[in-house]
Amino acid sequence: MGVLNIFSRDLGIDLGTANTLVYIRGKGIVIREPSVVAIRSDTREVLAVGEEAKRMIGRTPGNIVAIRPMRDGVIADFDVTQEMLKYFIRKAMKRPLVVHPRVVISVPSGVTEVEKRAVYEAARQAGAREAYLIEEPMAAAIGAGLPVHEPTGSMVVDIGGGTSEVAVISLGGIVTSRSLRIGGNKIDDAIIFYIKKEYNLMIGERTAEEIKITIGSAYPKEEEQDMEVRGRDLVTGLPKTLRITSSEILEALKEPVSQIVEAIKLTLEKTPPELAADIMDKGIMLTGGGALLDGIDKLIAQETGMPVHIAEAPLDCVAVGTGRALEELEVLRRVTISSKNLA
Numbered sequence: 639m640g641v642l643n644i645f646s647r648d649l650g651i652d653l654g655t656a657n658t659l660v661y662i663r664g665k666g667i668v669i670r671e672p673s674v675v676a677i678r679s680d681t682r683e684v685l686a687v688g689e690e691a692k693r694m695i696g697r698t699p700g701n702i703v704a705i706r707p708m709r710d711g712v713i714a715d716f717d718v719t720q721e722m723l724k725y726f727i728r729k730a731m732k733r734p735l736v737v738h739p740r741v742v743i744s745v746p747s748g749v750t751e752v753e754k755r756a757v758y759e760a761a762r763q764a765g766a767r768e769a770y771l772i773e774e775p776m777a778a779a780i781g782a783g784l785p786v787h788e789p790t791g792s793m794v795v796d797i798g799g800g801t802s803e804v805a806v807i808s809l810g811g812i813v814t815s816r817s818l819r820i821g822g823n824k825i826d827d828a829i830i831f832y833i834k835k836e837y838n839l840m841i842g843e844r845t846a847e848e849i850k851i852t853i854g855s856a857y858p859k860e861e862e863q864d865m866e867v868r869g870r871d872l873v874t875g876l877p878k879t880l881r882i883t884s885s886e887i888l889e890a891l892k893e894p895v896s897q898i899v900e901a902i903k904l905t906l907e908k909t910p911p912e913l914a915a916d917i918m919d920k921g922i923m924l925t926g927g928g929a930l931l932d933g934i935d936k937l938i939a940q941e942t943g944m945p946v947h948i949a950e951a952p953l954d955c956v957a958v959g960t961g962r963a964l965e966e967l968e969v970l971r972r973v974t975i976s977s978k979n980l981a
């Protein structure tokens with residue numbers, strides 16, 4: 639390793655629908671912020687990015703909008719995604735660049751060429767010298783510590799904000815995979831829908847997420863829980879508070895959660911027998927914020943008959959995986975789907 643590498647501050651980036659994380663080689667995760675950008679709708683001027691922009695969701699005056707540019711796990715808004723990526727890279731670098739960094743960016747599996755180009759362009763504009771793209775489930779598996787390079791089958795299920803990705807990995811490659819546009823956001827939407835239908839109460843998406851995290855579950859809880867929920871009564875138009883129980887939320891979440899379970903079953907059916915036997919032994923690894931949904935591991939174990947493990951820090955796996963890939967150039971070349979010299 640030459641002197642230049644010490645100053646180069648290579649970066650790994652988990653460009654997620656819900657959150658963007660930045661990993662600096664030798665340092666670990668330095669940025670962990672929501673993938674939200676607030677812009678002025680008339681001039682498209684960027685007003686805030688990340689945490690600050692998320693606080694504005696649902697609270698903006700007419701001419702300011704808070705955008706999730708990666709909405710469904712794909713790049714829904716190129717320009718805004720580029721601005722966001724640039725902002726995070728610059729923030730992570732802090733000091734003016736001594737040497738332009740190399741970056742590894744995780745992207746949802748199945749991104750199009752056009753989307754890849756948008757990511758490269760953002761990296762270039764942010765001052766990167768070389769960029770590598772890695773598929774999210776591969777990064778998640780590496781970050782969760784699965785033996786991705788060995789001739790043994792590993793199954794990873796990454797449940798993010800916009801997408802859930804199920805993949806079977808062996809010998810450094812994805813053998814079979816399935817990606818669905820259902821994740822934490824759809825689960826939040828299901829809670830909004832349920833409360834509206836049952837109580838004529840309209841709640842915001844931040845409230846829905848809070849309900850999910852506080853009393854939500856994918857499997858019946860041993861003890862019933864409840865919480866107070868605030869929203870707007872659709873009949874009177876006035877603010878109103880009510881109490882919601884955990885069994886109601888369990889019911890509300892059934893539909894999106896069962897679709898994730900279904901995707902896992904379908905992937906298992908497509909897995910070659912030798913690899914399926916490996917998974918039977920070692921189990922399924924859950925990563926992503928959705929892995930923290932109470933009881934999701936129990937439900938998947940019950941439905942598939944496989945052992946299920948939750949990664950140690952599910953929200954960090956993808957970022958840590960991009961970082962590990964950076965640390966070993968040899969690994970990087972084997973697991974990335976494409977790379978580009980941007981200098």
Ligand SMILES: Nc1ncnc2c1ncn2[C@@H]1O[C@H](COP(=O)(O)OP(=O)(O)OP(=O)(O)O)[C@@H](O)[C@H]1O
Nearest residue numbers: 654655656657798799800801822926927928930931
């Ligand atoms: N304790 C929790 N219980 C349930 N869900 C949670 C919990 N903590 C976070 N989440 C959910 O996890 C999701 C975010 O996960 P993550 O950061 O892994 O997604 P992402 O990588 O940004 O998205 P994607 O993989 O779709 O690009 C959000 O929907 C959030 O509500």
